[in-house]
Amino acid sequence: MDQINIFIDKIYNFLKSLTLAVVLLSLIAFFSAIGTIASNVKFLKDLGLDNVYYSKWFLLLIVLFVINLVLCTLSMIPSTKALFSPKAPNKIFKSKRKDTKTHLINLLKSKKLYIQQKDDLIAAYRYPVRKFAVYGIHLGIFIVAFGALVGSIWGFRGIMEIPQNEASNIVVTRNNYLSLPFSVYNKNFTVSFYHNKDIPSEYKTTGYIIDSTQKIPFSTTVNHPFIHKGIWFYQASYQLNPHDSFIILNVNNSRVQLYLHKPVSIDNAQFYLANLSYYNSKPIALLYVELPQGSASGWIKLGDSANLGPINIVFEQAKESYITILSVAKDPGSNIVIVGFIIMIASSMLIFFKFRRRVYKVEQI
Structure with missing residues (x-):
């Protein structure tokens, strides 16, 4: 039985240790940074790190960190409780007045101090809330971690590929696909290029959301998403639609329509x-x-001609039809994360207040 208790104590001490907290925080921060850039780095994408936020092992890291945080916070409560339980006095207050205790209390309150009484001891605190800053920071971190868990479990990230003049409600994720309760209609996709270059300067999708009997218009470009029912849609990329993109050639005075x-x-x-x-x-x-x-x-090039033996070719016309590629993400924990960060920042501000504690023993002379 003693060995079991010793083993349990070792596990408990390990789970609440600062070392474990630092290791877990470092791993979470590292893989969060990797997950941010993984979609643009091939070997990271091949390892599956572009979907790190929704992986089970990342969720396990967050759960372990939450357990560590809770146990660490609970272990601090006895020392905080003792701090606000007056015991050993560090100052003697002597007076000939019969109402010595009342006089001291009124004097301390006039200095806007927080007062506690226990028998003949009176404790006075300046900015006692300072000692609860660490609890506020821990609470904020806990809420941020909880929000991350909510986003990982009930959120998703994927892409939609929608040809022009078509609608879709299918989001393709890394290992699966899901159906949205509404459709996105790609009414028009346009791409513009820098002058004298073949590099696109902007691509833009306009259309509308088909939700029940509603048609809600939208427009999106890179870095300018639109939101519907908590789901974010970003203009990610585009590609030519091989079924609708074609050119017209004049081949020996005969017009030929040539599809991709x-x-x-x-x-x-x-x-x-x-x-x-x-x-x-x-x-x-x-x-x-x-x-x-x-x-x-x-x-x-459009308008140019070429001779291939007996054949003369003139490039007369081009019609491009594009498939817009939208990045789709839902994170129901994002607002929770924001609340957590606000609590963390507000609690951190308490550190600038200087805590002082005096315990007086009242003696009447």
Whole structure:
């Protein structure tokens, strides 16, 4: 029985130790930072660290930290309680007055001190709330950790891929997918480029939320999300829709409509549109052409022409249709986390107040 009690005490002392708190805090901070950048780093993404906030082992770290915090806080209560239980006096107050105790109490209260009485002892405290700052900080950390748990258990993060003029309610997460109780309709997606460059300067999705009989308009660009029913939608990226994106070529005075990744044969030649992009603010197409005498490939700009033996090609028109890619996230614990941080900051401010304690023993002479 004694060995069991010793073993339990060792576990209890380990769980409430400052060493464990530092280790857990360091691990949580490290993996939180990794989780923030993992989606942009391939080898971290391959390890599954882009979904770290919703992993079971990350939840375990938070649970262990909460247990450590609670036990650490509970172990501090006896010393705090003793501090506010007057015992050994450190000052003697002598007076000839019959109402010596009442006189001392009134004197201390006039200095705006907090007073406690026990028998012939009177304790006076200046800024006693200072001693509860650590409890407030612990409470704030506990609320932040609880909010993180709520977000990890009941929240999610994923993407939606919605072609133009279509609606979807499917969010694809790392290992699964889920259906939203409403749909997002992509009415229009536009992308603009820097002048004389093929680098996009902005891409924007406009549309509306289809929720029951309601149609709620929205517009989103990078770093400008919209929110519906606690779910955040961010403009993440885009890609060409191969089913609706095409170019029109004039091949020996015959017009050919060529879709992405769909080869077309004309005049003993096969044409294949591999890519459609922009250069100097103009559409450019990556073409592959198979001829009886050989093959050719290369980029051609809108309005340009090329001769391939007996075949003359003119790039007359381009129509791009895009699939917008939205990053979708729900974190029901975010407001809880904010409350926790507010409590932590407010409690930290109490540290600037200087705590003083005097215990008087009253003697009538």
